[in-house]
Amino acid sequence: MAGKVLSLLPPSLLAAVGLVGLLLLCVPTRDVRELPALKYGIVLDAGSSHTSMFIYKWPADKENDTGIVGQHSSCDVRGGGISSYADNPSRAGQSLVECLDQALQAVPKERHVGTPLYLGATAGMRLLNLTSPEASANVLAAVTQTLTQYPFDFRGAHILSGQDEGVFGWVTANYLLENFIKTHGFHPCWPRGYSNQVLLGDVYESPCTAAQRPQAFNSSTRVSLSGTSDPALCRSLIMGLFNFSSCRFSRCSFNGIFQPPVAGNFIGFSAFFYTMDFLRTVMGLPVATLQQLEAAVATVCNQTWSELQARAPGERARLPDYCAGAMFVQQLLSRGYGFHERAFGGVTFQKKAGDTAVGWALGYMLNLTNLIPAEPPALRKGTDLGAWLVLVLLFAAMLLAALVLLLRRARSAKPSSAI
Known part of the structure; x- marks a missing residue:
């Protein structure tokens, strides 16, 4: 009898596998979207x-x-x-x-x-x-x-272009939430006690000084520029970069560019952040209001070279330019863009938003991804949980039945013990 049962085992298993295969074909499936690469x-x-x-x-x-x-x-x-x-x-x-x-x-x-x-x-x-x-x-x-x-x-x-840099910076900010003056002989925006030698040709090649270029001069002549720590003269020279005299619209910021009244929240990044961070952390000056910012700029521009070096010994390369940079930022915000005290309260100066640096590069990348074709989502077949559980139980039952039959066959195959 046992032999007869065992002889039926292979075809029974084949029939069971075939039945499971038919059941799998009948089980409803759906496309499951895989996580995108x-x-x-x-x-x-x-x-x-x-x-x-x-x-x-x-x-x-x-x-x-x-x-x-x-x-x-x-x-x-x-x-x-x-x-x-x-x-x-x-x-x-x-x-x-x-x-x-x-x-x-x-x-x-x-x-x-x-x-x-x-x-x-x-x-x-x-x-x-x-x-x-x-x-x-x-x-x-x-x-x-x-x-x-x-x-x-x-x-x-x-x-x-400057316009592109500004636009991409604007995109970045919304997505996440130097050459100013060169004069011959003295430099009112440099600290007193600091001097540097430059080629005369370099002085007049700057767009800021092109209008003062003499008709004839030796461009290879080296001249020495010395700082004078003169905030008032520095301010007047910085203001010379802005043109407020012509406006074809109801109101302008500067250089004839239309601008509505400033309102809302703004982010100052890149040079704005580094300048304000220097005033706050290195110089220890309050800059929460426009009045405080103006006073902080005057303080920096009054510093001598030795005083600045004592405050920030690790920033020697950039120290000479903080007065000009701070003066430009202050004049641009207050006079150029017309920020008043209340509007200035809506400006935050940030290097990062979350873990991402604020600047034009992210806006550039955001724009360029429009030109990169998307990859179609990867799909795989999936079943509902209930159907999957039924199939798992069926396979488990088949394995258990096969195991029982194999054990019975092994026992029946053992030789009888001698008496």
Whole structure:
């Protein structure tokens, strides 16, 4: 009898497997959307004083044709901005290597080829392009040569206009929530006791001093500029950068540009943040109101070179320019844009919003993701929980039945014990 049962075991199992297969075909399924993969993008912000690299990421399927972009990581390039290598362009490209090597590690290898890489140059390169277009082109060619050696999808190195930089910065801020004066002989915005030698040609190549350029002068002559710590004269020279005399509209900010009255909340970032942060943290001055800001600027511009060095020994390279920068920010906000005390209370100065740096680079990336095709979502077949449980129990019952039959067969196959 046992032998007969065992002989029926193989066809019984085959029938059971066939039955389960038919049941699986009949079970209703639905398409289950898998979690989207991540895409990456890299933007190099080549500013006047330094270059920063930002790596962004967003879901590959996007939303409303715009990637939901967040900052993945960042890297500050050592040395000055790429415009500082005008006399040795190859060094401009070489300076980017360390951060680009970091990007190779930060972006998954399988995403390298599809990761767009952009370089946007701002104030320093805009000025170099005005004074020496050939030198500017050589610098861009050098950084392009370096960037094309990496496996990323390099999309070009470009000089951004001031308007583009402002628009992309505005996009960033909403998405997340130097050359001012050069004079011959003395410098009212530099601290008393500080001096520096510059080429006379460099003095008059600045757009700020082009109107004062003599008809004939030796551009290779070296002149010494000494600081005089003169807030009043510094203010008058800064105000010379603004034109309030002409306006074709009902009201203007400056240079004939229409502007409605300021109202609402604003974010000051980049140079605005660093300037205000210096006044607050290094100088220890209150800047919560326009009146306090004006007093803080006057205090900084009255400091001597030795006094400033004593307060901020680690910022020697930027110390000479804080007076001019602070004076420009204060005059731009109060006179240029017309902020009054109440409106100024709606301005916050931030370096980051959450974990993302506030600047033009994110706005640039947000805009560019519109040009990157979305990947179709990955789908897989799925069943309802109830049907899945029934199938699991059925398979478990089949395995248990097979195990019982195998045990019975093993016992029946044992030889009888001798008496």
